[in-house]
Amino acid sequence: MSWWTPQVEAIAFALFQALVILIAAVGAGALLTMVERRLLGLWQDRYGPNRVGPFGVLQILADMLKILFKEDWIPPFADRTFFVLAPAIAMASLLLSFMIIPITPSWGVADLHIGLLFFFAMAGINVYAVLFGGWSSGNKYALLGAMRASAQTLSYEVFMGLSLMGVVAMAGSFNMREIVAAQETIWFIVPQFFGFCTFLVAGIAVTHRHPFDQPEAEQELADGYHIEYSGMKWGMFFIGEYVGIVLVSALMVTLFLGGWHGPWLPPIVWFLLKTTVFVGFFVLLRAALPRPRYDAVMSFGWKICLPLTLINLLVTGALILVFSPAGG
Amino acid sequence: MEIAFYLSAVVAVLATLGVVTGRHPVHALLYLIVSLIAVAMVFFALGAPFAGALEIIVYAGAIMVLFVFVVMMLNLGEAAAQQERAWLRLSTWLGPAILSGVLLLVLLVTLIGADVGGRIEGETLTAKAVGTLLFGPYLVVVELAAMLLLAALVAASHLGRSEAHDEAHAVRQVPSKRTADGRGRAASERPLGDDTSNEENSR
Numbered sequence: 001m002s003w004w005t006p007q008v009e010a011i012a013f014a015l016f017q018a019l020v021i022l023i024a025a026v027g028a029g030a031l032l033t034m035v036e037r038r039l040l041g042l043w044q045d046r047y048g049p050n051r052v053g054p055f056g057v058l059q060i061l062a063d064m065l066k067i068l069f070k071e072d073w074i075p076p077f078a079d080r081t082f083f084v085l086a087p088a089i090a091m092a093s094l095l096l097s098f099m100i101i102p103i104t105p106s107w108g109v110a111d112l113h114i115g116l117l118f119f120f121a122m123a124g125i126n127v128y129a130v131l132f133g134g135w136s137s138g139n140k141y142a143l144l145g146a147m148r149a150s151a152q153t154l155s156y157e158v159f160m161g162l163s164l165m166g167v168v169a170m171a172g173s174f175n176m177r178e179i180v181a182a183q184e185t186i187w188f189i190v191p192q193f194f195g196f197c198t199f200l201v202a203g204i205a206v207t208h209r210h211p212f213d214q215p216e217a218e219q220e221l222a223d224g225y226h227i228e229y230s231g232m233k234w235g236m237f238f239i240g241e242y243v244g245i246v247l248v249s250a251l252m253v254t255l256f257l258g259g260w261h262g263p264w265l266p267p268i269v270w271f272l273l274k275t276t277v278f279v280g281f282f283v284l285l286r287a288a289l290p291r292p293r294y295d296a297v298m299s300f301g302w303k304i305c306l307p308l309t310l311i312n313l314l315v316t317g318a319l320i321l322v323f324s325p326a327g328g
Numbered sequence: 329m330e331i332a333f334y335l336s337a338v339v340a341v342l343a344t345l346g347v348v349t350g351r352h353p354v355h356a357l358l359y360l361i362v363s364l365i366a367v368a369m370v371f372f373a374l375g376a377p378f379a380g381a382l383e384i385i386v387y388a389g390a391i392m393v394l395f396v397f398v399v400m401m402l403n404l405g406e407a408a409a410q411q412e413r414a415w416l417r418l419s420t421w422l423g424p425a426i427l428s429g430v431l432l433l434v435l436l437v438t439l440i441g442a443d444v445g446g447r448i449e450g451e452t453l454t455a456k457a458v459g460t461l462l463f464g465p466y467l468v469v470v471e472l473a474a475m476l477l478l479a480a481l482v483a484a485s486h487l488g489r490s491e492a493h494d495e496a497h498a499v500r501q502v503p504s505k506r507t508a509d510g511r512g513r514a515a516s517e518r519p520l521g522d523d524t525s526n527e528e529n530s531r
Contacts, residue, residue: 082354113454117381121368124389128361131393135354135400143400150397154390161385174455 018099018109025098029242034059036242036283043287067238072231079136086133087229087236093126094243101250102177104260104267115176116168119251120161123206126244127153130208133237134225145224148294153206155301160202162309166195166316167255180259187258194312196256198305203252205301207244210286212297249278336369351412353399357392364388375452 034049038056041048050056074083100115102108112118127150134146168174170191171182182188189196205212226237253259253274260267262274292300343363350356364387371380462470 079354082358112377113452114377114381117378117385117455121381121384121389124385124393125365127389127393128396131396131400132358135396147397147401150393154393157390 014109017107021098021103021107021109022095025095025243025246026239028246029239030060030064032242032245032279033063033238035279036286039280039283040287043284067232067235070231072233075138075228077138078228079138082132082136083228084233086129086136087233087240089125089132090129090240091236091243093122093129094240094247097122097247098250100176101247101254102180102259103271107268108177111177112175114174116164116174116179116255120157123153123157123160126206127157129237129240130225133229137225137228139228142225142227145227149208149225152208152212152297152301155298156202156205156212156305159198159301159306159309160206162306162313163195163198163202164255165309165313166192169313169316169320176254180254180261183258183261187256187261189256192256192312192316194308195316196252198309198312199255200252201301201305203248204282204285205297207241207248209241209245209282211289211291213291245279245282246275249275249282252278330373333370333373336366336373339363340366340370349416351409351416353402353408353412354396357396357399360395361388361392364392378453378455378458 034056037059038048038050041050048056049059052058052062074080097119099109100112100118102111130149130153131146134142134144134149137143167179167188170188171179173179173182179188204210226234229237250271253271257274260271262270265273340363343359343366346359347356347363350359365384368380368383368388371377371383
């Protein structure tokens with residue numbers, strides 16, 4: 001075994017890690033489709049899907065079978081290239097973002113210098129999924145959904161970046177591992193509470209989750225940008241949304257809740273536990289809140305969240321300068 | 329890294345050609361997005377990951393979204409493609425193409441003449457290094473750019489706002505005279521006005 005050098009071993013291990021994280025992310029997204037309906041049922045005082053298998057856990061399998069065997073229909077009036085491209089962008093851009101998340105001290109796909117910026121870049125590209133999907137469908141409801149989505153995502157991405165700059169300033173790095181390491185003594189949710197709140201809002205808006213799901217809005221737009229999609233293409237939008245939830249939850253844990261840090265339990269358990277809590281919170285939001293009007297959503301982003309993040313950044317910067325004499 | 333550089337450079341050039349020759353506006357925009365991402369990859373290969381990430385976030389992720397957004401709403405159909413075809417006749421593009429070919433030749437000669445070898449494997453610049461440069465020697469330029477952007481932002485906000493106000497008044501004053509169709513139009517126009525002001529802001 002002369003070819004089995006330490007270098008090859010490192011590459012193999014990295015590949016294995018990447019594969020496990022990829023499959024876990026997709027699996028979690030798929031599992032969430034069932035978990036969400038069960039939790040919604042619980043909170044709305046009704047049964048969720050509980051027929052297939054014990055507690056309805058095999059519902060995913062039934063859904064998968066249905067989605068995979070549905071006719072994968074492309075409308076004749078659609079723009080084929082874009083119609084096929086859109087779901088791929090939706091899923092790929094979010095899955096790629098899992099690359100930067102450090103799960104435990106030894107697990108994580110890539111250790112990028114610009115870690116956080118990579119997530120912003122992918123979130124920026126993710127907009128095209130909705131835009132292209134809505135436009136190429138050749139349907140006015142889809143186009144309306146796409147327009148709402150792009151306007152909403154653009155305005156929420158602006159302060160999503162700003163809301164995290166406080167964290168970056170305190171950690172002194174865009175690197176996710178260094179951000180986690182900087183939270184050894186105190187989690188950033190305490191000194192960066194406003195950053196946490198605004199990032200939570202922006203994260204929900206970017207994943208188009210309730211109460212920011214105006215792009216989909218079944219009641220007015222009959223499902224918005226993916227109205228013409230069926231079969232697995234629609235499934236990719238669907239799973240992509242849940243992958244987005246898991247991603248934003250994991251990011252929130254990494255950036256504000258100390259990542260894998262925690263007493264007694266091993267790091268991986270802490271990470272998964274915290275992420276699960278946030279995913280549950282996402283679902284609870286959907287169960288609890290009504291959908292606001294579209295222009296209210298827009299003005300909330302620009303008139304409340306953006307100034308809040310700017311003030312937060314200013315105060316954080318001032319405090320860092322006051323308390324760290326090394327900076328002067 | 330050299331392979332990455334040359335590959336992404338080739339992609340950038342081909343994609344840009346696609347933008348110029350594309351007949352369908354949205355398809356041309358897709359090529360432009362690919363071209364911008366390829367340029368970002370060139371930055372990565374040259375050891376400037378910060379610039380590369382910003383290229384994707386700002387150009388591919390924000391500005392191009394606005395372009396796509398506007399072009400999609402124009403609903404350009406077969407007429408636009410016809411017009412584009414007329415513009416892409418040989419007699420139209422041959423002259424400019426020859427002239428820019430001469431410019432390219434000059435550029436290539438200068439590049440080959442000058443010693444630029446070994447730049448691809450340069451050191452990796454961190455975000456911190458870029459920041460230190462921007463807020464050190466180039467502070468005045470950064471401040472001037474910030475003032476310019478602020479002026480643009482205030483102007484855009486002013487323009488967008490007055491329009492939205494007028495429309496809100498018009499709708500409020502004569503609610504009964506508008507037909508259902510008219511009201512629907514006004515309602516769909518208002519968020520649109522908001523959007524345009526947001527577009528300016530996010531730049």
